[in-house]
Amino acid sequence: MKIKNYMKLTVPAKSVNESVIRSCTAAFAAQVDPTLEELSDLRSAVSEAVTNCIVHGYKDSEGEITVVLKLTADGWLYIKISDKGCGIEDIEQAMTPLFTTAPEGERAGLGFAVMEAFTDDLKVRSAVGKGTAVTMKKKLSGKYE
Amino acid sequence: MTVELISGDRHLTAVLVGELDHHTAAAARELIDARLERLTPPLLIIDMAGVSFMDSSGIGLILGRKRTAESYGGSVMIKNPSRPAEKVIRLAGLQELVIPEKAGGSPVSEKERKRK
Numbered sequence A: 001m002k003i004k005n006y007m008k009l010t011v012p013a014k015s016v017n018e019s020v021i022r023s024c025t026a027a028f029a030a031q032v033d034p035t036l037e038e039l040s041d042l043r044s045a046v047s048e049a050v051t052n053c054i055v056h057g058y059k060d061s062e063g064e065i066t067v068v069l070k071l072t073a074d075g076w077l078y079i080k081i082s083d084k085g086c087g088i089e090d091i092e093q094a095m096t097p098l099f100t101t102a103p104e105g106e107r108a109g110l111g112f113a114v115m116e117a118f119t120d121d122l123k124v125r126s127a128v129g130k131g132t133a134v135t136m137k138k139k140l141s142g143k144y145e
Numbered sequence B: 001m002t003v004e005l006i007s008g009d010r011h012l013t014a015v016l017v018g019e020l021d022h023h024t025a026a027a028a029r030e031l032i033d034a035r036l037e038r039l040t041p042p043l044l045i046i047d048m049a050g051v052s053f054m055d056s057s058g059i060g061l062i063l064g065r066k067r068t069a070e071s072y073g074g075s076v077m078i079k080n081p082s083r084p085a086e087k088v089i090r091l092a093g094l095q096e097l098v099i100p101e102k103a104g105g106s107p108v109s110e111k112e113r114k115r116k
């Protein structure tokens, strides 16, 4: 399906940008007039991915997070959120609910479970020492006019 | 996110209002823990009616306070979670921490429920 609109954002890995990216994503998605529930789910999924870049990818040190959003005519939203941080050694293990490498930071190990439950598709690509990219797809109920 | 702490007879209530994410959870955690550790109330009630956004960082906040409370023999319950908060609480399997609502709409405490 043809991409009707897209957006690319790069922000420093600061926790204040978690809400900034959530809001930008919701504003971008709003153009197809999705339901409030869909927007709420989208904000949660995006927040999880961005938080992971900050707390795991860069371990609260400096770096950049890039977000790419693409919207098709029939209301599919493609989301790619990536960092150039430490990467993930074992992706399958990382995606297992309740698995976390940061329990001392009060992490619950539920970020990937939220992304999975609140979107229609989730894929994770990662290389140790190079970074991580999370791609999600979400069908929004409205249509691009 | 704002945190209002209200001390009751045998409980402490933390009223959370606003967006609960990794960025805001840190300050909320410090505020609640300072009071929790000083008063060691038998029950901490986290009022989540005003939580307009929550992700897994909110689950970390709940479980962390549960751990603190349990360390001195206390417990934690969640009151009136908003729709976004409730969805994540359910996903985390923590529904049993939510105070069930009475028919009239006001919540019943765990103890009251057991007494019936």
Ligand SMILES: Nc1ncnc2c1ncn2[C@@H]1O[C@H](COP(=O)(O)OP(=O)(O)OP(=O)(O)O)[C@@H](O)[C@H]1O
Binding pocket: A048, A052, A053, A056, A057, A058, A083, A085, A086, A087, A088, A094, A095, A099, A100, A101, A102, A106, A107, A108, A109, A110, A111, A112, A113, A132, B056, B057, B060
């Ligand atoms: N961008 C990333 N870079 C490096 N490691 C990551 C990244 N994202 C996730 N991980 C790894 O995957 C694990 C699981 O991530 P997930 O988001 O499911 O849980 P968490 O972040 O540990 O806890 P929660 O999201 O509940 O606060 C993390 O603990 C971390 O080891």
Ligand SMILES: [Mg+2]
Binding pocket: A048, A051, A052, A107, A110, A111, A112, B056
């Ligand atoms: Mg996470």
